[in-house]
Amino acid sequence: MNDLRGENILITGGAGFIGTKLQKELASAQQVVVVDNLHPQVHGFLPLPVVMAENATFHRGDIADPDIWGEVLSGFTPTMLIHLAAETGTGQSLTESARHSHTNVHGTAVMIDALHRASALPNHVLLTSSRAVYGEGDWAEPSGQTFSARPRDALALENARWAPLGPAGQRGKPMPNSAARVSPRPTNIYAATKLAQENILSSWCQSFQVPLSILRLQNVYGAGQALDNAYTGVLTYFARQAASGETVEVYEDGGIIRDFVHVTDVVQAILCALSAPPPATQPRTLDIGSGTHGTLFAYATQLAMAAGSPPPATSRRYRAGDVRSAFADVECARREIGYKPVVPFREGLADLMEWAHQGASK
Numbered sequence: 001m002n003d004l005r006g007e008n009i010l011i012t013g014g015a016g017f018i019g020t021k022l023q024k025e026l027a028s029a030q031q032v033v034v035v036d037n038l039h040p041q042v043h044g045f046l047p048l049p050v051v052m053a054e055n056a057t058f059h060r061g062d063i064a065d066p067d068i069w070g071e072v073l074s075g076f077t078p079t080m081l082i083h084l085a086a087e088t089g090t091g092q093s094l095t096e097s098a099r100h101s102h103t104n105v106h107g108t109a110v111m112i113d114a115l116h117r118a119s120a121l122p123n124h125v126l127l128t129s130s131r132a133v134y135g136e137g138d139w140a141e142p143s144g145q146t147f148s149a150r151p152r153d154a155l156a157l158e159n160a161r162w163a164p165l166g167p168a169g170q171r172g173k174p175m176p177n178s179a180a181r182v183s184p185r186p187t188n189i190y191a192a193t194k195l196a197q198e199n200i201l202s203s204w205c206q207s208f209q210v211p212l213s214i215l216r217l218q219n220v221y222g223a224g225q226a227l228d229n230a231y232t233g234v235l236t237y238f239a240r241q242a243a244s245g246e247t248v249e250v251y252e253d254g255g256i257i258r259d260f261v262h263v264t265d266v267v268q269a270i271l272c273a274l275s276a277p278p279p280a281t282q283p284r285t286l287d288i289g290s291g292t293h294g295t296l297f298a299y300a301t302q303l304a305m306a307a308g309s310p311p312p313a314t315s316r317r318y319r320a321g322d323v324r325s326a327f328a329d330v331e332c333a334r335r336e337i338g339y340k341p342v343v344p345f346r347e348g349l350a351d352l353m354e355w356a357h358q359g360a361s362k
């Protein structure tokens, strides 16, 4: 599956959490080129020299800067493009929408213009999109009838009415995210820009007959995720608190549902998708999760037990733009690319806690 001989792979955002793990699996590729601006929110303000795989070259630059593309594409023609670079702050994006749009939307457009200008169209483009595009997603009434949940407004959240309602005010239980069945309805700017990336790349790839794989990732976790970035990676943030002996504070009533997929499984999903490109005329969108889900309170409890820290506590605080429930139906990814998540949460948890303890001792 990982035979990438002869491939020239371009990874944007390749120095980040997922990109660093991915690079290590690309040893059989002819060449790997990474473009990353080492964003201070992810890498700290004094980034260390970036460690690249042996066959990889690093360009420090902003994907929204046309000049970086002149440098990257002089003498290098990618056969595969993996587009990871993004601003990823969910709540933050609601008040810093220009920054999120600049990188995620404008940056994607600058990148494809540069590829076209350099006559460097790849044979396959892969975008890591997000489950965030679904917003509150679909819910089911007791009768089995499904409905699109309305975004939760500030008044509802202020009054601790956590569960989203249907258009007629009906209640229900959450259904899995599925590209085949659920329409995207973003509830924050980050999500809207991820959907815009999907649309921009779909239009461009179909026009130029370039196969496109879109992977809508659930919450990715594991060692290597920035520990000090409070704007992203809720589990990592919890782990850091637990490793410091603090009580983990869980928002709302603790009942937010998430699907935490280990970064190893996400890297496998990317490799599976790369090895089976879709037809150029039909961009493919797949949901990537762990195959399981649970409440944040339950996950926080497991972390606290593993760390020996006090049990988590719920607060009535909430974060604007957050959704109540998100988990993936991974069946389509299994059928189409052979994706099979293999890291059970207890194993992933050990990996995460070791990483968090390293961070806590610094």
Ligand SMILES: NC(=O)c1ccc[n+]([C@@H]2O[C@H](COP(=O)([O-])OP(=O)(O)OC[C@H]3O[C@@H](n4cnc5c(N)ncnc54)[C@H](O)[C@@H]3O)[C@@H](O)[C@H]2O)c1
Pocket (backbone or CB within 6 Å): 012, 013, 014, 015, 016, 017, 018, 019, 035, 036, 037, 038, 039, 040, 042, 043, 061, 062, 063, 064, 083, 084, 085, 086, 087, 088, 103, 107, 128, 129, 130, 131, 194, 216, 217, 218, 219, 220, 221, 226, 233
């Ligand atoms: N981690 C998750 O839970 C998750 C979930 C769903 C989707 N995703 C998507 O996966 C991708 C990678 O996520 P990650 O967790 O590795 O994030 P990350 O923040 O660790 O990595 C992103 C990388 O992009 C770089 N970057 C940011 N802005 C840039 C710019 N303007 N120009 C060049 N480089 C830039 C950063 O320096 C960083 O190294 C993102 O597109 C994200 O939207 C991640």
